[in-house]
Amino acid sequence: MDGLTGNEAVVMRNVCKDFKVLNRHEGLKGSIKDLFSRDYKTVSAVKDVTMTVNKGEIIGYLGPNGAGKSTTIKMMTGVLEPTSGEILVNGKVPYKNRTENCENIGVVFGQRSQLWWSLPLIESFKLLRDLYMVPQKDYEEMIDLYRSLVDIEPVLHKPVRQMSLGQRTLSDILAAFLHNPPVVFLDEPTIGLDVSMKSKIRELILGLNKEKNTTVILTTHDMGDVDALCRRIVIIDKGMKIYDNDIDHLKNYFGSYRTLKLKLADDTWEEMLIDEKTTDVMDVIMAKQKESKIKDVKILEISTEEVIKKIYEGSAK
Amino acid sequence: MRKRGLGFYASIYRKILIQDLKSKMSYRADFVISTFGMIMTNLAGFVTFMILFHNFPTISGWDYDHMLFLYGFSLVALTPVQCFFDNNWNLRFQVQSGDFIKYCFRPVNVFFYFMSEVFDVKGLGQLAFGIGTIVYAWIKIGIPVTPLIIAKLIVFLLTASLFMIALMNFAAATCFWIKGSGYVMVIMFRFKDFAKYPSSIFQGIFSVIFTFIIPIAFIAYYPSLVILTPDNVPLLSWISPLFGILFFYLSYRFWMLGVRKYDFTGS
Numbered sequence: 245m246d247g248l249t250g251n252e253a254v255v256m257r258n259v260c261k262d263f264k265v266l267n268r269h270e271g272l273k274g275s276i277k278d279l280f281s282r283d284y285k286t287v288s289a290v291k292d293v294t295m296t297v298n299k300g301e302i303i304g305y306l307g308p309n310g311a312g313k314s315t316t317i318k319m320m321t322g323v324l325e326p327t328s329g330e331i332l333v334n335g336k337v338p339y340k341n342r343t344e345n346c347e348n349i350g351v352v353f354g355q356r357s358q359l360w361w362s363l364p365l366i367e368s369f370k371l372l373r374d375l376y377m378v379p380q381k382d383y384e385e386m387i388d389l390y391r392s393l394v395d396i397e398p399v400l401h402k403p404v405r406q407m408s409l410g411q412r413t414l415s416d417i418l419a420a421f422l423h424n425p426p427v428v429f430l431d432e433p434t435i436g437l438d439v440s441m442k443s444k445i446r447e448l449i450l451g452l453n454k455e456k457n458t459t460v461i462l463t464t465h466d467m468g469d470v471d472a473l474c475r476r477i478v479i480i481d482k483g484m485k486i487y488d489n490d491i492d493h494l495k496n497y498f499g500s501y502r503t504l505k506l507k508l509a510d511d512t513w514e515e516m517l518i519d520e521k522t523t524d525v526m527d528v529i530m531a532k533q534k535e536s537k538i539k540d541v542k543i544l545e546i547s548t549e550e551v552i553k554k555i556y557e558g559s560a561k
Numbered sequence: 562m563r564k565r566g567l568g569f570y571a572s573i574y575r576k577i578l579i580q581d582l583k584s585k586m587s588y589r590a591d592f593v594i595s596t597f598g599m600i601m602t603n604l605a606g607f608v609t610f611m612i613l614f615h616n617f618p619t620i621s622g623w624d625y626d627h628m629l630f631l632y633g634f635s636l637v638a639l640t641p642v643q644c645f646f647d648n649n650w651n652l653r654f655q656v657q658s659g660d661f662i663k664y665c666f667r668p669v670n671v672f673f674y675f676m677s678e679v680f681d682v683k684g685l686g687q688l689a690f691g692i693g694t695i696v697y698a699w700i701k702i703g704i705p706v707t708p709l710i711i712a713k714l715i716v717f718l719l720t721a722s723l724f725m726i727a728l729m730n731f732a733a734a735t736c737f738w739i740k741g742s743g744y745v746m747v748i749m750f751r752f753k754d755f756a757k758y759p760s761s762i763f764q765g766i767f768s769v770i771f772t773f774i775i776p777i778a779f780i781a782y783y784p785s786l787v788i789l790t791p792d793n794v795p796l797l798s799w800i801s802p803l804f805g806i807l808f809f810y811l812s813y814r815f816w817m818l819g820v821r822k823y824d825f826t827g828s
Contacts, residue, residue, distance in 0.1 A: 323665045343565075346668040358663040360577075360678070362584040371580065374573055375667055377565075403584070 253459035254297040259329035291483040304474035350420030354432035376423035410441035467549040507540035633694025635781035638721035643684030653736035717784035723805035730812035737819030756780035
């Protein structure tokens with residue numbers, strides 16, 4: 245590929261992925277028809293996505309359900325081959341040599357543990373050390389680093405099957421970084437976790453990124469993750485990239501938006517998003533006051549969550 | 562890039578196996594019950610065999626001792642598929658739930674990594690039972706004990722195992738394409754029961770099917786002829802090791818093709 249600076253961890257150029265899906269018919273007659281049917285339609289899961297992730301970056305890869313996030317991740321990890329376009333991960337084409345690519349990436353697919361179910365974590369670590377051929381010295385350094393970042397003693401000698409969801413996610417993240425890969429993919433790592441576990445896991449990811457300069461590609465629906473970890477976000481919807489920029493830029497862009505909260509006569513809060521450029525907040529309050537008595541007023545800055553919602557909705561139109 | 566050769570895979574398998582056995586021992590009740598169940602299964606199979614022979618003194622010209630040899634031979638030949646490749650039974654669940662993807666993220670062969678996850682101890686009992694049966698029949702028939710015959714026995718036992726492993730690989734890998742692959746596996750697994758009988762009892766079309774299409778005749782019949790009738794060994798017996806390797810290789814390629822074809826859709 246041309247025009248690379250050598251500082252890229254992941255490069256995608258005009259990547260498309262199509263799936264062939266059988267057109268299914270209804271009813272028993274339809275099922276029998278389907279048996280012999282060659283009537284396929286093509287569904288594009290990813291359309292012409294181009295993006296670059298630099299070494300050491302943590303990017304949030306966001307999008308509504310079914311937007312094509314998982315498909316992209318699967319292409320970057322070498323499991324799926326793109327229909328067209330180019331992908332380079334650590335300077336190599338991932339699906340051409342899956343085994344080699346796997347040495348240089350770590351993957352956590354939220355809620356799906358990749359560890360040996362019945363083994364204590366420390367035994368899984370030792371097996372992974374051997375699978376990835378990690379030198380003993382590097383392995384010990386990594387375990388020491390883990391100890392300094394998070395309290396691993398409670399999970400180290402516990403079989404994975406006996407762990408809570410939080411402990412299991414923590415273990416999976418530790419396992420994904422164990423061979424010190426340059427790129428780590430985290431797919432919804434905080435899904436279903438309690439508040440304190442979430443923040444523990446975010447701190448761990450930040451710490452590992454800082455210590456090892458690991459590139460992290462994070463997909464999530466939790467804007468708390470994005471606020472805590474990512475300086476840049478990429479949003480895709482219906483397979484197309486619709487946003488790719490700094491998170492600060494995002495807030496500036498939507499900076500004129502305010503969330504207006506009004507407490508009405510019946511003690512209910514009414515919430516509305518107002519663009520100050522086009523609408524005057526005072527006008528809205530006055531208009532509302534004619535309908536009902538207003539007990540309280542709050543004007544808030546737009547949250548990341550609402551910005552993202554706005555972008556999703558904008559693309560839906 | 563560092564190479565991962567046969568030595569690497571052997572050492573990894575050994576380490577996983579030791580860990581697996583350690584954790585299995587920790588479930589004592591489960592271990593005892595499954596051992597008991599395994600003994601009962603083998604006994605039941607044996608009793609059926611005895612009853613059958615009580616009524617038919619010879620089957621297709623084979624007397625009791627020769628049939629016993631064939632029976633023991635098939636038990637031993639079925640041990641590797643039971644011990645090392647039992648995870649094939651879980652393949653379709655993992656593929657359908659999407660959990661299968663985790664096997665694709667490690668820098669090792671997917672087939673190896675998948676199979677290494679399960680070692681079924683129950684197979685060892687079957688092995689002991691089978692060896693006992695072979696030794697008993699061996700003495701009764703009066704086959705001489707020479708290094709050459711023992712070597713032949715081992716080679717042809719391995720051949721027979723390869724056929725059974727390959728059959729189950731084919732059956733399991735159908736799950737990458739079709740939903741009802743469970744039936745395919747059960748049918749294939751049932752077919753192995755026919756392996757205990759001399760193929761000469763099958764006539765015409767069945768003989769062709771069980772030799773060339775679903776080659777269960779190679780699981781015990783053809784390989785064991787090398788030991789039982791050394792003066793009259795059919796050509797198919799002699800070339801069965803080559804067939805076995807080829808058939809296993811094809812099943813492995815088919816399995817891996819399934820992995821490549823599979824879309825991993827959904828998250």
